[in-house]
Amino acid sequence: MSAHMTPEEFRRHGREVIDWIADYYERLEQLPVLSPATPGSIRAQLPPEPPQQGEPFGAILRDLDGIVLEGMTHWQHPSFFAYFPANASGPSILGDLLASGLGAQGMLWSTSPAATELETHVLDWLAALLDIPARFRSDGAGGGVIQHSASDSALVALLAALHRASGGRTEHEGVGSGQYRVYASTQTHSSIEKACRIAGLGSNAVRAIDVDPQTLAARPAHLRELIAADVAAGLTPVLVVATVGTTSTTAIDPVRELAAIAREHGAWTHVDAAYAGVAAVAPELRFVNDGLELVDSYSTNPHKWLLTNFDCTAFWVADRGPLLGALSILPEYLRNPATDAGAVLDYRDWHVPLGRRFRALKLWSVLRWYGAEGLAEHIRGHVAMAQQLAQWIADDDRFELAAPHPLSLVCFRLRSGDAPTRALMDAINASGRAFLTHTVVNGRVTLRVAIGSPQTQVEHVSRLWSQIQSLATDPG
């Protein structure tokens, strides 16, 4: 077994894996959503030492079924309502499989021109589908790239902002002591604080913008106050982060107002629309991308709610100059005529890693399989289910909605308090029939139902609601 897998063996085992996956989706609904594993219970079943001789591929599939599957929480399950969705889809899985087969590196244009050109092209396509302003497309100073995650996007946005604010000094001299300030609402994803830590500003550089207690959206007036105080103290506002669809409740910051204030002070505005941005494939939901004319960078995750397997974060800049200024280094062993001539984009300069897969193939495959209409239908279906669930909750006196629900996340709680609310969640999750997670809204424990699996149909949401109702009556 220790020789390379031949093409004929690959055909045979490849079919076994394809069938395994197809079978998995056919039986997925029968599996418990949440893994029953306890810490260490999966490892305890694995041999302590690696194999000396090779094993047949069937042994891997056998252990996948016999050991690994019990340790899986099934993110593609129709009753997975936790966190945000992490969509997979047939065309995405197969597009990425082709990328694995080609096994090419796209770090430079010259290392596989199609890997770069298809990515640039498909990001222009996606910008068109999401009604993102033309200034973010690659035919001008801007352009798009696929990042590993929204966290990586926030980090590179911050680095570009620092480059611009410092006139290109930070990448040589460092960020110095406490000069730069970053503004984000109290509801902003932890990746912004993480980016500030990584970029050497430290978490103390983050100024928390208050939110409206009803909408949970950032208050522009408070941003204005924070910036005025910092400027008066001689500090430099470097980055304002506006979130479209916060992780906790899908609150939508007023992007246009925040960006206008940032602009007055020369600060960069980054929009983190990780979950919500892709909703704009449905024309009636394009309000989520309002105000982008004024911002500097924008990211949204097709790997959340747009049918594309992780990792696929779409990130655009209106001006790629500061990003490349912050990140470009050209050692001799990477020099090539196309780069020297400035005729091409080299995506290694757009993010932390040097190497990169042929990342665009899966997104290309998804956009073509579904088309604009299919993508819109996918989003629309989940939004309709969420609105229906919110209505059911509003109509039941035992519950209250905890936040606006403009998209496909519904946040609610039992009026009877935190402990019963948490007990309700635990009972649902322990049942194996559905999985949801919690947050805290205005100090109170709140349950989140995030609807977004391609497998989820109306009946799964109504079954969840029946289970919630029955457990609320009798939590025992």
Place this chain on the structure above:
Amino acid sequence: MSAHMTPEEFRRHGREVIDWIADYYERLEQLPVLSPATPGSIRAQLPPEPPQQGEPFGAILRDLDGIVLEGMTHWQHPSFFAYFPANASGPSILGDLLASGLGAQGMLWSTSPAATELETHVLDWLAALLDIPARFRSDGAGGGVIQHSASDSALVALLAALHRASGGRTEHEGVGSGQYRVYASTQTHSSIEKACRIAGLGSNAVRAIDVDPQTLAARPAHLRELIAADVAAGLTPVLVVATVGTTSTTAIDPVRELAAIAREHGAWTHVDAAYAGVAAVAPELRFVNDGLELVDSYSTNPHKWLLTNFDCTAFWVADRGPLLGALSILPEYLRNPATDAGAVLDYRDWHVPLGRRFRALKLWSVLRWYGAEGLAEHIRGHVAMAQQLAQWIADDDRFELAAPHPLSLVCFRLRSGDAPTRALMDAINASGRAFLTHTVVNGRVTLRVAIGSPQTQVEHVSRLWSQIQSLATDPG
């Protein structure tokens, strides 16, 4: 077409893709290694607007053949000798396909316990296979994780080093002005300078350690001088990077001596063995991992030369405390009992991104399919081919070897000078029959032949040598 792909459709198209890949490997040798595309030539063949209606999957495969393939440089081609290899293999492709099918997120242990536990386990296996000291295994204070790239590894090593050197202050207060210094040889990969830029130290924080002109390895005496001067100036040595297998020539820094000096001054030592570290699966090559008893972190890339598709960088720390200190943030919506109890590893705290695929499946699949013996055989074969090529070069008076060649990279040049050497490379690459890249060694243009594709056999290397000889005689 705009509906979801059914399991039955997935079976059909999945087989088409598996067959496409198997066919690709069967015809790979007949394709030109280097893409003939010119800037923009691939994009010009793509429709400017995304499709409104969905398209059949066959349209994607048709355009893959008709448009994309011409833009590919074939990294898996048996005559790909450029950069370093980026191995793909059947078990890896299929292991990753399973991860795509499961579509799970492993950001926390609790979000899919098997994704975390298998990764921890397989990294322990790999540490055993590479003879990495027990202190890096997960049963003590250390442990391994799969990072996206060696660049990401260098960045998080620097962040952990800053955490430790500052007593945990940097993540709150930032890195300040010019206090911290990083040491790496003149031959070190550009990712170290990039990490210093990203982490807010700026490239000025990097002190270049001189190398021995023959071995191109860092000179410990010079590191000692650099550190002494900095300490005398009141600066803090925070990180020493030792490279095992530099990108330019596979020079091997004296890890043990560098780490001992770093220790005297409380600096962190990170070993970047991106390409070379995996060679230690062959017991006779374990010298590459000498000295790791003294270092703090180590990384090597199974996605280069160990048959595992990108991305798969293995990264270990001897003490995970500083890494978690630098990167952990726990918002309410991610809280869960297993994390609160401290009973589990949550890999989101080990790197920049939050989300992560089921990354270990492909490495698990590779280690099991090949076994220790198969992996060693793979490495050994390439090393033998490289030594044969080096002998041929040494025996031909027109050429000279430019650097030691302990592994599978051979660096050489024409004695007649830079211009003929470069012309030789251009002629080989233009032929489509092989692809190699260049570097500069001691000021002179030098060609690199990196042997590492699983497809490469002795005859491909001997054909390359014949081509080199004939073009060197008649470069016209």
